[in-house]
Amino acid sequence: MEAYKRWTPAVHAAAYRVLDHPADLWLEVSGATLPQLFEHGLLALYDNLVALSTVRLTESRTVAAQGVTAALALRALLAEALFLVDTEGFLAGGARVTVEAGLPIAVRAELYGEPLDRERHELLAEVKAVTYHRLQAEAHPDGSWRAAVLLDV
Amino acid sequence: MCEMDTTLVRVDEFIWEIPPSGGMRVPGRIYADAALLDALGSDQSLSQVRNVAHLPGIRRYSLAMPDIHFGYGFPIGGVAAFGVDDGVVSPGGVGYDINCGVRLLATDLTRADVEGTMKRVVDQVFRDVPSGVGSHGAIHKLDRAELTRLVVQGAAWAVEHGFGHPRNLDHTESAGALHGADPDALSDRAFQRGLDQVGTLGSGNHFLEIQVVDEIFDPIAAGAFGLFEGQITLMVHCGSRGFGYQVCEDYLGVMAAAASRYGIELPDRQLACAPVTSPEAARYLAAMACAANYAWANRQMIMHLAEEALLRALSIGPKDLGLRLVYDVAHNIAKIEEHTHDGHTELLCVHRKGATRAFAPGHPELPAAYRDVGQPVLIPGDMGTASFVCKGTQAAMDQTFGSTCHGAGRVLSRAAAVKRSQGRSIERELAAVGVTVRSQGRKTLQEELPEAYKDVEEVVRVMDGAGISPRVARLRPLGVVKG
Numbered sequence: 266m267e268a269y270k271r272w273t274p275a276v277h278a279a280a281y282r283v284l285d286h287p288a289d290l291w292l293e294v295s296g297a298t299l300p301q302l303f304e305h306g307l308l309a310l311y312d313n314l315v316a317l318s319t320v321r322l323t324e325s326r327t328v329a330a331q332g333v334t335a336a337l338a339l340r341a342l343l344a345e346a347l348f349l350v351d352t353e354g355f356l357a358g359g360a361r362v363t364v365e366a367g368l369p370i371a372v373r374a375e376l377y378g379e380p381l382d383r384e385r386h387e388l389l390a391e392v393k394a395v396t397y398h399r400l401q402a403e404a405h406p407d408g409s410w411r412a413a414v415l416l417d418v
Numbered sequence: 419m420c421e422m423d424t425t426l427v428r429v430d431e432f433i434w435e436i437p438p439s440g441g442m443r444v445p446g447r448i449y450a451d452a453a454l455l456d457a458l459g460s461d462q463s464l465s466q467v468r469n470v471a472h473l474p475g476i477r478r479y480s481l482a483m484p485d486i487h488f489g490y491g492f493p494i495g496g497v498a499a500f501g502v503d504d505g506v507v508s509p510g511g512v513g514y515d516i517n518c519g520v521r522l523l524a525t526d527l528t529r530a531d532v533e534g535t536m537k538r539v540v541d542q543v544f545r546d547v548p549s550g551v552g553s554h555g556a557i558h559k560l561d562r563a564e565l566t567r568l569v570v571q572g573a574a575w576a577v578e579h580g581f582g583h584p585r586n587l588d589h590t591e592s593a594g595a596l597h598g599a600d601p602d603a604l605s606d607r608a609f610q611r612g613l614d615q616v617g618t619l620g621s622g623n624h625f626l627e628i629q630v631v632d633e634i635f636d637p638i639a640a641g642a643f644g645l646f647e648g649q650i651t652l653m654v655h656c657g658s659r660g661f662g663y664q665v666c667e668d669y670l671g672v673m674a675a676a677a678s679r680y681g682i683e684l685p686d687r688q689l690a691c692a693p694v695t696s697p698e699a700a701r702y703l704a705a706m707a708c709a710a711n712y713a714w715a716n717r718q719m720i721m722h723l724a725e726e727a728l729l730r731a732l733s734i735g736p737k738d739l740g741l742r743l744v745y746d747v748a749h750n751i752a753k754i755e756e757h758t759h760d761g762h763t764e765l766l767c768v769h770r771k772g773a774t775r776a777f778a779p780g781h782p783e784l785p786a787a788y789r790d791v792g793q794p795v796l797i798p799g800d801m802g803t804a805s806f807v808c809k810g811t812q813a814a815m816d817q818t819f820g821s822t823c824h825g826a827g828r829v830l831s832r833a834a835a836v837k838r839s840q841g842r843s844i845e846r847e848l849a850a851v852g853v854t855v856r857s858q859g860r861k862t863l864q865e866e867l868p869e870a871y872k873d874v875e876e877v878v879r880v881m882d883g884a885g886i887s888p889r890v891a892r893l894r895p896l897g898v899v900k901g
Contacts, residue, residue, distance in 0.1 A: 394663045
């Protein structure tokens with residue numbers, strides 16, 4: 266199990282970058298391990314929704330997803346997190362991710378954060394959907410992962 | 419496949435053709451002038467036009483409007499019609515924001531009547547029409563039974579609950595409700611996402627504008643639409659919110675499995691589709707109709723909220739304001755329509771993704787008031803420039819399955835727009851050209867920078883020049899509320 270940590274600006278820089286895309290938000294996510302790839306995917310999602318420094322870690326929610334490939338599991342996980350944003354306004358500022366061995370890849374994330382408070386949270390964008398477009402994830406020989414995912418905004 | 423060079427053959431001043439090659443069943447056709455084609459640059463949307471031409475049962479052409487840009491699977495600004503017996507339905511041909519569309523409201527006010535009030539008006543609208551990321555709470559949170567009725571009745575549900583007048587329905591495409599909406603085709607998640615968002619604008623490129631009619635190009639059509647120079651109008655651009663996104667998300671998964679089950683070869687996974695005659699397609703169309711109806715109820719409610727806001731801000735009565743619905747159009751939708759082509763008439767499943775219906779004079783679906791001039795076509799531009807009212811024509815029926823463009827279309831990525839906005843106050847720049855703007859999101863104004871979009875004048879000029887949707891009036895923004 267990966268250690269839980271609050272996402273800080275130093276983590277953001279290593280976690281993902283925004284690729285150039287005319288209409289939407291195209292993210293390249295990196296992780297030293299597969300669980301960290303998923304965690305950084307979540308970070309990238311929330312980092313584009315809200316100024317993460319304004320999110321207090323007072324509550325937790327659990328989301329689970331699976332996919333026959335790492336890319337599909339990542340997409341499904343982000344879609345689960347987005348569903349919580351849309352229905353409960355739940356914003357995360359940190360997460361702990363576990364991945365079960367085997368197929369399909371089953372991922373579970375404990376999200377730490379709080380419900381949206383418009384007085385304190387600076388919202389940055391509305392992510393409509395986590396798309397399948399150009400979705401990919403690949404493992405490197407050293408066990409690290411890199412994925413690309415496009416968010417419809 | 420996406421990386422292939424696309425050969426373009428010029429047909430006339432405004433039409434370019436991609437001849438069939440490989441598995442293309444029909445040619446691609448792009449409405450554009452040379453400058454707009456150049457602006458496409460490395461954008462992959464032309465490859466997407468070609469990919470759509472591979473789908474079974476496609477009729478005549480895979481079409482692209484001049485505001486074409488890259489979308490998932492189908493390009494945005496694309497139109498494709500499929501036979502109902504041998505063709506397909508694709509959620510990617512509709513898009514995530516099902517029945518994203520535009521509603522235009524006319525008033526009896528003139529520019530002089532609102533002189534010096536725009537800040538007050540914009541502030542009031544901003545307070546009364548929920549906007550921005552995750553906006554909710556326009557009315558009490560609906561329960562599942564109420565939402566079930568809403569998605570079947572569409573705009574009529576809103577009218578029944580006191581938001582607007584029954585006469586509004588006649589001036590809404592499909593009378594504000596698609597038939598065949600079946601709540602049983604919806605997931606629990608769609609319900610959950612929809613309960614609290616009716617009557618909200620959302621964010622991104624969605625907006626509510628207070629505008630002035632600054633030029634009339636076609637006085638007869640403008641007269642029929644009730645528009646005159648110097649008049650104040652309101653334009654609403656939004657869709658089905660999280661409800662529609664969830665329907666698309668749910669059925670992309672269903673259709674990916676269906677396509678392989680039915681042996682449909684796809685050049686791109688996002689073109690996932692199923693035969694129109696299949697149970698999967700029937701369920702998608704039933705769920706899509708629910709989302710379309712949600713969007714019509716949404717815009718109907720926003721119209722009412724905006725009316726109240728204007729009355730309050732200007733301290734006038736409804737008679738002084740004289741607010742009325744000119745028209746409401748969908749620009750992300752699939753519809754079963756009758757069309758005549760190559761000498762015969764048949765039912766087709768017309769996908770319009772970032773394209774506006776543009777039915778000709780005399781079409782039975784048009785309200786009596788517009789039957790002689792053609793359907794009002796509403797084309798929103800960027801927040802600093804202008805929007806257009808155009809009209810549908812027989813040429814549109816003959817060439818584009820009664821369709822035309824839907825807006826300006828982005829040219830700059832959001833990141834590039836934010837970068838270009840650094841050190842500038844977009845709010846002040848807009849104020850300098852007479853536009854008062856308020857936005858919920860810090861980044862929205864930067865991302866929606868006027869120069870992030872194609873020149874809407876040029877887009878509209880192409881469809882005017884091609885005779886598809888001639889210009890009727892130009893509307894300039896005075897006040898803008900963004901999400």
